[in-house]
Amino acid sequence: MNRWKIIEEKIFIALSAIATYSLIAVLGLIIVIVFVKGFNALSLDMVIKTPKGGYYYGGEGGVLNAIVGSIYIAFGATLIAIVLGMPAALFLNVHLVRHKKTQETIRYLLDVLWGIPSIVYGAFGFTLMLFFGLNASLLAGIITVALLVTPIMVRTFDEVLSTIPRGLHEASLALGSTKAETSYKVMLKQGFSGFITAALLAFGRGIGDAASVLFTAGYTDLIPVNLDEPAATLPLAIFFQLGSPIPEVRERAYAASTILTIIILIISLSARFLSNRYSKTNIK
Amino acid sequence: MTNNPTDTQVIQDCTILSIRNLNVHAGNHHILKDINLEIPKNRITVLLGPSGCGKTTLLKCMNKLTDLYRELKVTGNIFIEDDDILNTSKNIPSIRQKMGLLSQRPYPLPVSIYKNVAYGIKLKGIRDRKLIDYNVEKHLKEVGLWNEVKDRLHSPATSLSIGQQQRLCLARGLAVKPRIILADEPTSALDPISSKIIENLFRNLKENYTIILVTHVLRQAIRLADHVIFMYNGEIIEQGTPDELFNNPKSEKLKEYMVEGN
Amino acid sequence: MFRRIFFDRTTKTWMITTMVIILLMPVIIGVGLYLKSLPLLEHQSLRTLLFTSDWQPSQGKFGFWPFVAGSIYVTLIAFVLSAPVCLLAGIYLTQFASSRLVKVMYPVIDILAGLPSVIYGVWGILVVVPFISKFLAPIFGTTSSGYTIMAGGIVLAVMCVPYMLNMITEVFKTVPMGLREASLSLGATFWESVKHVVIRKSYPGIISAFGLGIAKAFGETMAVMMVVGNRVQVHFNPFEAGYPLPALIANNYGEMLSIPLYDSALMFAALLLLVIILLINLIFRYFIFKTRER
Numbered sequence: 001m002n003r004w005k006i007i008e009e010k011i012f013i014a015l016s017a018i019a020t021y022s023l024i025a026v027l028g029l030i031i032v033i034v035f036v037k038g039f040n041a042l043s044l045d046m047v048i049k050t051p052k053g054g055y056y057y058g059g060e061g062g063v064l065n066a067i068v069g070s071i072y073i074a075f076g077a078t079l080i081a082i083v084l085g086m087p088a089a090l091f092l093n094v095h096l097v098r099h100k101k102t103q104e105t106i107r108y109l110l111d112v113l114w115g116i117p118s119i120v121y122g123a124f125g126f127t128l129m130l131f132f133g134l135n136a137s138l139l140a141g142i143i144t145v146a147l148l149v150t151p152i153m154v155r156t157f158d159e160v161l162s163t164i165p166r167g168l169h170e171a172s173l174a175l176g177s178t179k180a181e182t183s184y185k186v187m188l189k190q191g192f193s194g195f196i197t198a199a200l201l202a203f204g205r206g207i208g209d210a211a212s213v214l215f216t217a218g219y220t221d222l223i224p225v226n227l228d229e230p231a232a233t234l235p236l237a238i239f240f241q242l243g244s245p246i247p248e249v250r251e252r253a254y255a256a257s258t259i260l261t262i263i264i265l266i267i268s269l270s271a272r273f274l275s276n277r278y279s280k281t282n283i284k
Numbered sequence: 285m286t287n288n289p290t291d292t293q294v295i296q297d298c299t300i301l302s303i304r305n306l307n308v309h310a311g312n313h314h315i316l317k318d319i320n321l322e323i324p325k326n327r328i329t330v331l332l333g334p335s336g337c338g339k340t341t342l343l344k345c346m347n348k349l350t351d352l353y354r355e356l357k358v359t360g361n362i363f364i365e366d367d368d369i370l371n372t373s374k375n376i377p378s379i380r381q382k383m384g385l386l387s388q389r390p391y392p393l394p395v396s397i398y399k400n401v402a403y404g405i406k407l408k409g410i411r412d413r414k415l416i417d418y419n420v421e422k423h424l425k426e427v428g429l430w431n432e433v434k435d436r437l438h439s440p441a442t443s444l445s446i447g448q449q450q451r452l453c454l455a456r457g458l459a460v461k462p463r464i465i466l467a468d469e470p471t472s473a474l475d476p477i478s479s480k481i482i483e484n485l486f487r488n489l490k491e492n493y494t495i496i497l498v499t500h501v502l503r504q505a506i507r508l509a510d511h512v513i514f515m516y517n518g519e520i521i522e523q524g525t526p527d528e529l530f531n532n533p534k535s536e537k538l539k540e541y542m543v544e545g546n
Numbered sequence: 547m548f549r550r551i552f553f554d555r556t557t558k559t560w561m562i563t564t565m566v567i568i569l570l571m572p573v574i575i576g577v578g579l580y581l582k583s584l585p586l587l588e589h590q591s592l593r594t595l596l597f598t599s600d601w602q603p604s605q606g607k608f609g610f611w612p613f614v615a616g617s618i619y620v621t622l623i624a625f626v627l628s629a630p631v632c633l634l635a636g637i638y639l640t641q642f643a644s645s646r647l648v649k650v651m652y653p654v655i656d657i658l659a660g661l662p663s664v665i666y667g668v669w670g671i672l673v674v675v676p677f678i679s680k681f682l683a684p685i686f687g688t689t690s691s692g693y694t695i696m697a698g699g700i701v702l703a704v705m706c707v708p709y710m711l712n713m714i715t716e717v718f719k720t721v722p723m724g725l726r727e728a729s730l731s732l733g734a735t736f737w738e739s740v741k742h743v744v745i746r747k748s749y750p751g752i753i754s755a756f757g758l759g760i761a762k763a764f765g766e767t768m769a770v771m772m773v774v775g776n777r778v779q780v781h782f783n784p785f786e787a788g789y790p791l792p793a794l795i796a797n798n799y800g801e802m803l804s805i806p807l808y809d810s811a812l813m814f815a816a817l818l819l820l821v822i823i824l825l826i827n828l829i830f831r832y833f834i835f836k837t838r839e840r
Contacts, residue, residue, distance in 0.1 A: 006375065009737035013642055019634035020643065023707060024651070027658050030669045030704070037672060084564045091561035108835040109569055115758065115827040116572065116820060117765025119792045123816030124575045126799070127582050147575075150568060178554035183561075201660075208662025211767040211792070215799045235664040239768065242671065257668045261661065268660050272653065349727050351736075354645050377733045385731035391724040394747045403742070404732035453728065460733055 031261065038258025041251035047259065051221045056241075058248035063256050066237035067263075068223045069138070073213060073233060074206030076142035077149050081202045084146075085153035086195065090183040092154075093161040094169060107158065113151040119211040121148045126215040139227040141217030148212050149202035156201050160194020161187060193275040200271035204264055210235035234260045300325040300463060300494050301346065306360035308341055308350070308518075315341050317518045319360070323464075323511075328486060328495045330505045333515035334541065339498045342515070343466050346496070347383045348376055365463070381408070384457025384493075386467040390449035392441035393456075397433050400441045400452055404460035423455040427485060447478025454485065464494045471504070483508060502542065506530060514538050576820060583814035586807055595814070601778050603808045612778050613815065616695065616788035617764055620774065623699025623784065624763045628706045629756055635707075636714035641740055652715075659708035667772035670701035675773055683785050691775070695788040698774035702763045710759040717751030718744060750833045757830030761823045767792035791815050 049062035096103045125144030134140050164187060172182040188195065210233065218230025219240070234256060241253035301323040308316040316338045323329050331339040341350070348369050350356045361368045369379050381404065393400050401420040410416060420437075424430040429451045433444070441452060450470060457465060467486070471479035486495055486508060499505055505512055506526055513523040516537045522529060533539045586595070590608060598609035639648055678700075679692030690696075721744050729739040745752070775787025776797060795812050802809040 005377070005735055005738065009735045012737045012740075013638075016634040016638035016642065019631045020638040020647075020651075023631060023635050023711075024654070026704060027654070027708070029673070030658070030661070030666070033672055034665060034668055037668075084568060087557065087561040088564040088568055091558075091565055095558065095561070104835065106565070106569065108831055111831050111834075112824065112827040113568070113572055115761055115765075115823060115831075116575070117762075117767065117792065117823060119765065119767040119795055120575065120579075120816050120820045120823075123795055123813055124578055127578050127813060131578075147571065151571075154568060178550055180554040180557040181550070183557070204660055208660075208664070210662070210664050211796055214796055235662055235768065238664050238668065239772070242668065242772065254668065254672075257665055261665055264661060264665075265657065268657050272656075344727075347731055349730060352723065352726060352730070377730070377735050377738075380731055381733035383731065385728060387724050387727060389724060391722060391728045393725065393729065393743055403729075403734075407733045407738065456728075456732065466731075 034254070034257050034261055037254040038256075038261075041255035042258055043255075046252065046255050050223060055221070056244065056246075056249060058246050063232075063234065063237050063252070063259070065221055065223050066232040066234045066256070067259065069217070069220075069231035070207045070234040072138060072224065072231060073141045073145055073217060074203050076138070077145035077206045078153075078199055078203045080142065080146035081150040081153040082199060085150050085198070085202075086157065086188075089154045089157040089161055089198075090187055092158055093164070094179055094183045094187060097166060097169070107155070110151050110155050110158075114155060117211070118148055118209050119214075121145075122212040122215050125212060129216055135228065136216055136218030136230050137228045138217065138224045138231040141213045141231055141233070142227075144212045144216045145206045145209060148209060149205050152205055153198045153202045156198035157191065157194050160197070161191045164190050197271045197275040200267050200274070204267040204271075207267070208235060208260065208264055210239060234263075298325050299323065300365065301496075302363045303346075304361040304363070306342075306345060306358070306362065308338070308345065308359075309357040310353075310355050315356075315518050316345070319520060321513065321520065321523075323494060323496060325494050326490055326492075327510035328490050328497055328508050329511045329513065330509035331496065331498045331513050331515060332502070332505045332509075332541075333500065335500055337515045338518040339500075339515055340468050343468050343496065343498050345370075346464075346466060347380045347385065349385075351376075377407070381460045382462050383464045383466050384454070384460065384462040386450070386454055386457060386465065386470040388469045389473045390446060390453045392444070392449050392452055395441065396438045397441050397444070397452060398437040400456050401459050404456060408460065419459055423459045424452075426458055427451040427455045428481065429455060445478075447474050447481065450474060450478065450482060451485070454482070458489075458493075462493065464496060465489065467495060467497045469498055469500070471499075514541070516541075572820075572824060576817070576824075579813050579817040579820060583810050583817050586810035586814050589807060589810075599780050603805050603811065606807060608807070608811045610791075610815065610818070612780050613789055613791045613794045614818075615780050616774070617790040617792070619695050619784070619788060620698040620702055620770060620790050621760055621763045623696065624702035624706055625756070625760055627699065627703035628710060628759065632707055632710045632714055632755075632759075633752065636711055636718055637740055637744070639711075640715055640718040641736065641744065655708045655711055655715075659712060663705065663766060663769040664772075666701055666705050667769035669704075670697060670769060670773040674700050678785070686785065688783070688785050690785040691787075693773055693775035693787055694785050695774060695781070696784040698770045698788065698790065699784070701769050701773050702766055705766060705769055706759045706763050709762055710755050713755035713758065714748075714752060717748045717755065720751070721747045750836075754830040754833040757826055757833075761826040761830070764826070765792060765819055765823050767796050771796055791819055795819075 046062040048064055050065040051061035052059055055061035092103060092106060121144055125140060129140045168190065169182050169186055172186040213233050213236065217233055219232050219236060220230045224231040238253045238256045238260065241249050241256065244250055299322045303319055303321040306316055306319040319342060331342060333339050344350050345358055346362060350358050358370060360370060362370050364379065364382055367374060367379055393403060398420055401423055402416050405416050405419055421430060424433065429448060432448060441449065444452060471482050474482065489495060497508060509526045512526050512529045514521045514529065521535050521537050530542065533542060586608060595608060595610055596614060597611050599611040600607045600609040601612060639651055674697045675692035678694060678697050679690050683690035725743055725747065726739050729743045734742065770790055771793035774790060774793060776789050776793055777787040778789050795815050798812060802812050
């Protein structure tokens with residue numbers, strides 16, 4: 001009896017260790033393989049040039065149009081998400097702090113919202129676009145991605161705000177501050193690390209998402225200068241080039257995925273770094 | 285003081301658990317410093333001291349629960365009936381069954397009242413339904429819970445009050461037939477009445493069990509202890525019978541504690 | 547003073563407005579997509595739409611079954627592959643692993659959860675597709691291009707792992723230490739404690755994590771679309787191509803305005819996705835919501 005117990009324990013510990021290490025291997029391989037494949041085709045041209053004539057037949061050029069397009073869209077979307085999301089998160093944690101039930105229900109609904117897939121946002125953005133008579137453009141892309149990243153923004157920021165001790169903002173109210181002043185001067189300052197993390201996370205999601213901009217942002221070889229012009233995005237650049245029958249073009253898709261991965265890594269690492277740094281100056 | 289003279293005469297003094305050169309480190313932090321200790325059989329031994337002095341860690345060393353905390357490094361020997369639990373090749377779970385644990389807060393397992401008590405019995409490999417039933421009833425009676433729960437044995441253990449839960453945890457510990465009961469401030473989360481019930485149970489239980497009780501409440505130590513060990517900052521400062529210790533404290537630390545700790 | 551109160555009022559109004567806008571979003575999206583798919587719903591009954599497999603948009607025939615079945619199939623494969631691994635890895639990371647491994651793993655999981663799905667798709671094309679055509683299919687005695695339901699399932703499984711593992715470790719971490727101590731002190735081995743106490747205590751959380759993993763897999767678009775083959779057919783052979791719902795929407799937006807009712811059909815597909823995923827999310831998040839409340 002006792003012997004069997006020990007054997008059972010050993011087997012399961014071994015199994016779970018195998019599961020964990022093979023996960024590490026598989027997940028590590030993803031980044032390694034994308035990098036190894038990508039670095040072969042990666043050149044300075046990829047990053048500083050837009051596609052020239054014949055690019056899609058293996059000619060000269062790069063994906064600067066897509067890099068810039070992605071950054072524009074993600075930046076615009078994050079801006080909208082901040083305007084919409086920051087007040088909402090502050091409201092949740094300052095005005096609703098006494099209504100635990102409402103607070104939790106709103107968090108629940110926000111989490112549900114977070115779960116809606118980006119293709120649905122994309123399809124909705126498209127209907128919205130038709131409704132307002134817009135063309136596939138930078139603006140339509142920004143709005144659609146903004147819808148996608150706002151719940152992320154709110155919930156991430158809220159997660160940090162909710163850890164701020166309640167005494168702190170009660171103290172602020174007791175000193176005669178209005179709730180708005182408490183929100184923006186005390187809570188925002190205390191939760192600034194969370195705010196940065198939330199904004200970066202939203203930005204990262206915005207850069208990496210393809211399904212939502214597929215219908216709405218269009219695609220172009222030029223760098224957009226106006227909101228009503230179409231814009232290329234990096235994920236779509238990867239997707240379209242992978243579909244090409246010409247090997248050189250596919251190679252470039254791998255290079256573009258390396259660029260995208262590096263951008264995402266930079267964003268998530270700096271989010272980590274910044275949130276660690278800012279949280280050191282905070283009252284715990 | 286509280287010591288019942290007949291008890292002391294009837295029960296022979298002998299050691300059930302002894303600790304040799306026990307050291308515990310957590311990183312650079314030296315939590316327990318060279319502990320040497322004998323725990324007398326069928327007595328209530330109280331580990332007394334301010335919070336953070338290492339009492340709880342010492343208690344957890346005794347049944348090697350320190351395994352759960354990876355950052356702890358434990359060296360030394362703890363002998364329980366000839367087994368050195370820290371260095372034995374024998375099966376740790378079965379040695380742990382020689383000790384029942386009662387923690388600061390009741391932690392009922394996420395199952396029914398009945399299954400809570402049956403858990404340890406089943407772990408011993410006992411499958412006989414009648415035997416399990418018998419033991420569950422016996423130990424629930426032993427802690428005075430049977431009449432309160434006999435009609436709802438299969439409702440979740442969390443439906444009980446905190447005081448009842450703590451008694452259930454005691455019954456659950458007794459069901460594995462331990463020699464020693466390790467109690468880590470078992471009344472700190474309870475109301476005065478439930479605390480009193482637990483204390484009375486301890487007085488009765490010491491006929492059959494050895495009880496090691498961790499507390500920072502001086503009064504509780506005075507009420508219950510046969511043997512007191514005063515700890516401070518990871519070291520044993522003084523030990524002896526409550527009479528010796530409390531009427532005539534030798535160290536400054538204990539004097540201080542007796543003034544402030546009350 | 548007046549200015550401060552004015553500021554307070556206006557910010558409060560704006561805060562409430564944003565909150566209402568955000569919370570109404572799923573409703574607005576739902577209504578928008580519903581209005582768009584109305585023409586199709588008037589054209590055919592919901593039953594024929596969902597459960598017939600005749601898909602010929604140019605002839606006005608819209609049977610969604612191949613896509614629904616495709617979605618269910620890839621999701622199922624992804625779930626079967628990823629759930630046990632996640633559970634075991636979650637147990638290992640929270641119960642047995644050295645603290646150094648844990649310290650490395652959490653950020654790694656986080657970063658992987660943030661990788662764009664296109665990257666997973668690229669990986670799928672580079673690794674999974676050849677793996678299936680050269681290795682897995684021959685083992686099962688068939689030939690395959692590699693762009694198959696199986697490939698979609700595997701890529702999805704890998705994508706879901708960081709997402710589910712994150713939730714599962716969170717759940718396991720909430721099991722109080724005292725409970726594990728209690729179980730060990732009663733004579734359980736580490737594994738018995740995990741089996742009888744930790745898993746049992748985390749049951750609702752584990753189920754929720756699995757449910758939300760399924761929802762994520764169901765709605766995932768790009769990565770699946772890149773490897774799944776995209777052919778309209780109903781097949782039980784996982785080494786055949788499939789065509790999940792999200793891929794249908796993403797692949798055909800270009801021509802949807804040129805064929806009557808086609809745009810309506812694609813919006814209906816999006817509505818279908820929204821409703822299914824919203825439902826799964828509502829149910830499983832409610833579990834979590836309930837446990838958090840306690």
